[in-house]
Amino acid sequence: MANKQQAEAFVFMKEEALPLRYKPIAGEPVSARNRSKAVSGDSVEYEEGKDYIIDYDQGTIRRTEGSRIPDGTLHPLYGVSEFDHTKYPDFSNQIYTVYVDYATESETKGESLSARDIESSGWLKRLASKLAAGEEAVYVVYGDSISSGGEASEESLAYFGRFADTLSGIYPEARIRIVNKSIGGEDTSGGASRVNEDVVPLQPDLVSIGYGMNDQNKQPVGNTTSLEAFEQNLRYMIDSIRKAGDTDILLVTPCEPNPNWQYTSGKTSLYADVIRRLGEEFGIGVADAHAEWTAELAAGKTHESLLLNNINHPNDYGHWIYSKSFVSMLKG
Structure with a gap:
């Protein structure tokens, strides 16, 4: 039985692939958006194949060239070490963060608490x-x-x-x-x-x-x-x-x-x-x-x-x- 990994977060750098926490199931619905909750007034839904690509065999995800997903390398602190956040007007990852829902056969949350x-x-x-x-x-x-x-x-x-x-x-x-x-x-x-x-x-x-x-x-x-x-x-x-x-x-x-x-x-x-x-x-x-x-x-x-x-x-x-x-x- 498939499990659901919900709102897993990513900040993408150019078109570099990042591992999904669990192996995804091909053919099952995927949702990627800029807010963790699927229902949000200012939520932007990204499109698989156009904005991001999932490699179901390798279990990775990446943004595409020209994607609507912001490129994390444009963050003012990208590549900066020993940074002092007070010297930057905006040091948040808010606009770069993407939340992804996907199906997996792995046990994801362990929430079957009784x-x-x-x-x-x-x-x-x-x-x-x-x-x-x-x-x-x-x-x-x-x-x-x-x-x-x-x-x-x-x-x-x-x-x-x-x-x-x-x-x-x-x-x-x-x-x-x-x-x-x-x-x-x-x-x-x-x-x-x-x-x-x-x-x-x-x-x-x-x-x-x-x-x-x-x-x-x-x-x-x-x-x-x-x-x-x-x-x-x-x-x-x-x-x-x-x-x-x-x-x-x-x-x-x-x-x-x-x-x-x-x-x-x-x-x-x-x-x-x-x-x-x-x-x-x-x-x-x-x-x-x-x-x-x-x-x-x-x-x-x-x-x-x-x-x-x-x-x-x-x-x-x-x-x-x-x-x-x-x-x-x-x-x-």
Whole structure:
């Protein structure tokens, strides 16, 4: 039975072929457009054979010469290393990004999550109990700009919105109320300083904590936050929430930033390792977006195809990668 890969993102450079994440099935419908949702007021639908070509045997896609799809080599930051984004009026990949739907025989999303998966995982005991009873559950999203929804075209397509929608599909009688307390540009020192005011009083059923991107930023000397301070700040947040009650806590690892950005330290994986280790120590679930992200890069996805701001904010497909890590965690 064919599966559907939806809104996989690409930024094309001239007529260079890029690998599709999964092998496509010839003869099945394909849609390529400039917006992740097929129904959009300003959506442009591209035509196979005219604007792009898919090699179904090789599993690749490329733009054609003269295509209506913008050429990524015309981006002002194309080929620029150690760039300072503040010196460019427009550094986004928005106009260059194409979203493609296609059929594949591969297992694509792993979204066949069930109530049994959630209960067996043991990560969401309080949340699962409320949802199973058909009650309202409060989900606090805590973190930096990625957790605030950075670059997702709408809240339902940000990773936390996708995760909440998945849960709502499993527990249709319940209601999940999302309270987003994330702040763009914040690192763990900021999160630790306000957790007792912004999170604890809400008595949430679930809190996801997503930091690391700003902590890893390269500075003239060291990083914005040392690994030791990063761990200490996360410990403080976890302890503060736990002392206040039996709230379920999930930790979220960060994606990889554009390696050509001047603030990329190259040490994001070390910050992700700290998060994984704390998850094991505290018995807390870890949505390992970093592992899912690096798997996408290893499969041939480019940084430009995953980062809408071309720096450190996922596009809609990138937010799907984040949400996939929640499903993988709960399925074990």
